Amino acid sequence: MNRQRMDVTIVGGGMVGTAQAALLAVRHPHLRISLLEASDMDPVVKPDAYDARVVALTEASRELLEEVGAWQLIAGKRECPYTQMRVWDADGTGSVYFDCRDVKLPNLGHIVENNVVLQALRERIEALPNVELVTGFKLESWWRDCGLWHLQSRLHDRSDDDGLGEESPVLTTRLLIGADGARSRVRDLLRIRTRDVEYKQTALVCVARCEQSHESTAWQRFLSTGPLAFLPLAGLGDDNHCAVVWSADDELARELMMLDDKAFALYLEKAFESRLGGIESVSERFSFALRARHAEAYYGPGAALIGDAAHSIHPLAGQGVNLGLMDVRVLTEEIDRALSRDIAPSHASVLARYQRRRRGENAATLKAMSTFKSLFGAGDLHWRWLRNTGLSMVDASPLLKKRIIMRAMSI
Ligand SMILES: Cc1cc2nc3c(=O)[nH]c(=O)nc-3n(C[C@H](O)[C@H](O)[C@H](O)COP(=O)(O)OP(=O)(O)OC[C@H]3O[C@@H](n4cnc5c(N)ncnc54)[C@H](O)[C@@H]3O)c2cc1C
Incomplete structure (x- = not known):
């Protein structure tokens, strides 16, 4: 792995994290971006059968x-x-x-x-010179000093007998974006709590x-x-x-x-x-x-949450990925704005603007889905x-x- 310091690191190479890496890379060719994904499997699109998701x-x-x-x-x-x-x-x-x-x-x-979307996004980021995709990198621990995040994982190594793999190198980044799904490790490490509703x-x-x-x-x-x-x-x-x-x-x-x-x-x-x-x-x-889950905050020092790491929602209106992609759009707009004014994208004011624009909107959708679910589940006359x-x-x-x-x- 290239150990140089990154400007932006995205943890989680699902649809939302990969779209985030691609959009930032396309709009800002000078940014050095890494995308860390725990799984080392490529998305598979079967030529003769549909994927159920x-x-x-x-x-x-x-x-x-x-x-x-x-x-x-x-x-x-x-x-x-x-x-x-x-x-x-x-x-x-x-x-x-x-x-x-x-x-x-x-x-x-x-x-x-899902795999068709993911495969297309993967193909795009592999063609973008300023993004590095690292698969088999499961973020486990980190520390922060002088405004930088230092990230560490265990690199998955199938030949390793204890199954834990070798100790990974340390990756350093200015801005960290957690796109690591509903059970986000980034969210836990930032000590951001969630409000959960069991459906x-x-x-x-x-x-x-x-x-x-x-x-x-x-x-x-x-x-x-x-x-x-x-x-x-x-x-x-x-x-x-x-x-x-x-x-x-x-x-x-x-x-x-x-x-x-x-x-x-x-x-x-x-x-x-x-x-x-x-x-x-x-x-x-x-x-x-x-289950519905909503993070109480969408950012911490030099770090932001997007997609299911920030919110997961009942699939009855099919909005989960769409909300995540809107997070990507808005966070990118805020980074565009910051860069055009010489403000660091990891600055708290940039991340606070992102939270202001997305959290209320997502909360309203989560509430609407829970209301729908209750209304349609009610059996009385x-x-x-x-x-x-x-x-x-x-x-x-x-x-x-x-x-x-x-x-x-x-x-
Ligand atoms: C049954 C069902 C149907 C749905 N239908 C729809 C629909 O029609 N429309 C819609 O918009 N949404 C739908 N959704 C919701 C949608 O699937 C999710 O909102 C979406 O997949 C979230 O994408 P994500 O990239 O944020 O997270 P995920 O897809 O969960 O991706 C997270 C990625 O992070 C990686 N990761 C996790 N931990 C680490 C770590 N520590 N280090 C590195 N990588 C890590 C994981 O391997 C994974 O690749 C549905 C959900 C369900 C359950």
């Missing part, structure tokens, strides 16, 4: 990927623009239908597999092949046990595959994970009211415990009436629908 990218996120040159590697290949969205309540008649033509847009967003739900994800075309539509049915989404996939020659995200109460999720594929496909088809005909096959299932009436009112109001679409797409 997907993201619904907003227009704002797509534009950011375009600016760093990653969208150009994805467009027209493994992405599905969705033109409509149908949301309905399992316990009543309330439903909402969104159509991109109502807002004169070509689509409402794009569904893309008592587990998200179960898989890919389903349906009898009928998905019609380039994102489908979401609200069951009293949690929302069930079918998101359209494209790129492998047909339009019958959907990514399924089923956020179910923990007990139900445990039962669903234990069913064999045939029994699960039947259960899924019933829960989805056979909207796309029969479920012909399902892929391997993966499950994720759901009054709540059912309220949410069904609410859905029907939204559906009957073109202006309200337009506002919701524009906000959801961050336009």
Whole structure:
């Protein structure tokens, strides 16, 4: 590894951290940037099967990927623009239908597999001379002196018998950005506390092949046990595959994970009211415990948090990555501003401005998701009436629908 002193070091090479490295590198070719990732595995995109983990990218996120040159590697290949969205309540008649033509847009967003996004971003940063990607570097400890962070890890070494690997060299940086996910080590080392809400739900994800075309539509049915989404996939020659995200109460999720594929496909088809005909096959299932988590601060001395390290959110509106990419955009704007005024990007005033612009916005989205989750989980008659009436009112109001679409797409 190159041991020279870095201007910016990003810990965590997920979608958000890699996008941050790419955007800073593209805008500031003179900055020396390193991206540290604990895993030493490259993102794998299977040529003949979809990955079950997907993201619904907003227009704002797509534009950011375009600016760093990653969208150009994805467009027209493994992405599905969705033109409509149908949301309905399992316990009543309330439903909402969104159509991109109502807002004169070509689509409402794009569904893309996580690994497709990550692979494209990796390809871009490998072509940028001022970014160094270090894989197999798991940040464990650090110290700070004279305004610099000194970072240390154990480099993963498979030949090492005790499995701990060799002691890593020390990496020194002026600005540290924590993009190391929901269980952020950077956040812990900064001693930033979080506010957590247990949803008592587990998200179960898989890919389903349906009898009928998905019609380039994102489908979401609200069951009293949690929302069930079918998101359209494209790129492998047909339009019958959907990514399924089923956020179910923990007990139900445990039962669903234990069913064999045939029994699960039947259960899924019933829960989805056979909207796309029969479920012909399902892929391997993966499950994720759901909890909302919000960092009480987004920065410490010379360090900032972005993405899931700062906030994790219920996937019912598919906003996690999108919020993380907005953090990337805003933190980069603040760094642009600081550099144009000869202020160090690690200066507290720069990081405080970033926090001011993002924390309130993210808190409002987290609150809205928790309210939605409670509203749609409530079984008693009054709540059912309220949410069904609410859905029907939204559906009957073109202006309200337009506002919701524009906000959801961050336009
Ligand atoms: C079921 C489900 C469905 C979802 N659907 C959507 C959706 O449709 N749309 C959407 O926008 N969001 C969605 N999300 C949320 C989204 O997946 C997350 O918000 C997003 O992955 C967060 O990205 P990140 O880069 O911040 O963190 P992560 O993806 O968690 O990446 C963190 C990275 O840091 C690395 N790392 C961790 N610790 C260290 C360390 N100590 N040193 C070095 N590296 C480290 C990890 O290996 C990892 O690569 C969904 C989430 C779930 C669970």
